[in-house]
Amino acid sequence: MPPNPCPTVTTDRDSRRAAIVLALALPADTLLYLLLPMYADQFGITLAEAGMLLAANRLVRIAGYGQVARFYARRGDRPTNLLAVAMAAVCALGYATLSGFWALLPLRLLWGLCFAALNLSTQALATADPIGASHRSGRSRAFIAMGPVLALPLGALLAQWAGPRPIFLVLAAVALPGLAVARKLPALPHPVTASMRRFQRPTSLDAWSFMEGLTLDGLFIVGLSYLGRDLLPGGAVVVAGLLMALRYLAEILLSPAGGRMAEKLGPVRLLLLLSLLTALALIGFGAGWLWSCAALIVVLRALQLPLLAPIVMQRTPGPGRVQALAARAVWRDIGAGTGPLLAGLLLPVAPTTWLYGVPALLLALAAMACARTHTPPAPTAATRAH
Template identity: 25%
Template sequence: MIESKKFVAGIAIITAICLLGNAMLYVVLPIYWRDFGLSSLWEAGVLLSINRLLRLPLNPLVNWFYNRFDKKTGVIVAIILAFISTLSYGFLKGFIWLLIMRCVWGAAWTLLRIGGLLTVVELSSDKNRGELMGTYNSLWGLGHLGGALLGGLLTELVGLKFVTITFGIIALLCIPLAYHIIPHGISRPIKKEIPTKLIHLLFEKKNRPLFLSGFLIHMIYFGIIAFTLSRIVEFHIPHNISVLGLLIGAASISGIIQALKSGWEPFVSPKVGKLTDTKGIRSPLLAMALISTAFTLVLISIPSTIFLAILILLVMQFMSTIATTLCDTLAADKTAKENQNKTEIMTGYTIVTDLGVAIGPLLASLFEQSLTPLYVGTAVLLIGLGISVLKSTSTEASNPSQ
């Protein structure tokens, strides 16, 4: 168990550091898109989505890569790509150049994400899978702590170039860490029929509930909510406020909120995972988180005081921690039950979740004038999904042999 945690924690920490630049961009770009040489907010939405759209065709290729090369090689390549993309955000301007660099980051994240999820599946059992998945998600989520908090704050105080150089160098320093922590070795046999089998599994009836839930949950939490967080903060706090003598704006406040989420995740995610390992309540707890998020989306659409708005946003982020941890754990549960299709199931899951996160910002960018219709519609979708999760739990309980 201790050795398993060591490997899972190692790849999660490296992923977190590589994520710094991307997390910073999610806070800064929706507000300062003109400073990046963009002509409209819609272009910002495309830039925050294109890396995930690219990952759709990349996922099978990375799956092929990990069947032929070890995780250490894949992670080191990902670190180099993360360094290049992070550094570019401070020096390149214009939609086309930034589009290319977002594609570079997409390749880096795909290598890191599939490598991390497969590590959890391979090293876990039914008794600790939720805990290890919670540990993995919470540690790589710390990248948002540095990227969102420091990125948003430092960009307003000292400028974008300083932030991107710093984050880029920190990412590059992960190469020695990866070399020493991540073991060599190819863990699965080479399979020539992977692309065909993967397509079949994506559309197989028994896999649809998992893939649909993964798509919607990641579209909403990592796409819509993440992309619009700084805008909804700006809606409630349109002017800079003074905190300890410093004037901070919406970018800094949204960065602080995301950072708080990343700060509690190392404690909350493993606890949630461990609780559901022993109590068998993954699906009911997931449904509760989805429906609770729906209510916070409706409430945050109504003008309120600064204190109440921040409180609602924190509850929303807490529900996000629970929902995403349990969704990934349910995917790992299903993957672990497969005898021959473990890699393909997890790759299929990453494809649909990447698609969801890609569509989220694009959808949100269409609501430039008001976020209320978007949030209310998303709330209805979450309530429907929560009810569906509860119904599927009841069906499984009444048909235990399935």
């Protein structure tokens, strides 16, 4: 009988496969963030309704992440990912064929729960072994980004040529190979704590997760699509699509670097530095330096993405890790769900200097509060040996 592989090698392999599954399921959602605000009338909705639909998938996770986490912990990665990928393909098919707010809303709610399961799987598998967790988390983000980085520019070009609907038929088919990859994931359940309070007082890390979601996953993305449409009529969908693709290309190139930097500097210290730079870039974005600051924001976001899971692992080791990852994701989703709502309501009427400047300041304050919270050093191979 061949010897069992090294635990770290097994964790690397499982983390990579979970990331590939999410990479195949994610493009339909990311492309919707580009096309829905620009082509709202062709989907039978208003801009405000587009903001609500883009927020809905995150808002449902606020209520549903706990149930998703319990299902995931009880059933394991393989069944959870198989179910989520199948439903993701159904959602993409619906985006291609259905119109109107009430027809699209159930699809957004269903996708929200699917993403919760897929995202939780990638984070839990990336941090299953504390050795190299930051680096592994960075590599996982790079694999996840490969799907959107290809879909966004191609989808933008196809939308300009044939309208916003046909690309979603293609992306429904793209999601299906994820079923074959998901079948290779482990099916064992994950250990959890015996009891977990449903509501807990928010921590400084929760505050940062909320502001990160509000600014980068909400206000920035919707604002890029909306403001870019006004600055470059006609070709705006292609330019915005390329810049949003650059966001994911930056994840491929820079998220592993962010993970390596976190291993050396510590994830909390790096989080503070990158968040302060992000706040400055958001202020510039709102002040009118749209494309240059947007490019800087996507770079900084890519470096920050691998940081949250290792920080959670440090602060909540042991069986509580899965629930803690889900809790932090809930706070990010609260922020990211609020962001499109604010953008849809305020972008047409409010000064962008205030709309982006105030959240930027709050993001910087949240990062400073998070850095003041003591975090134990990450374990090393040497310490684990003892």
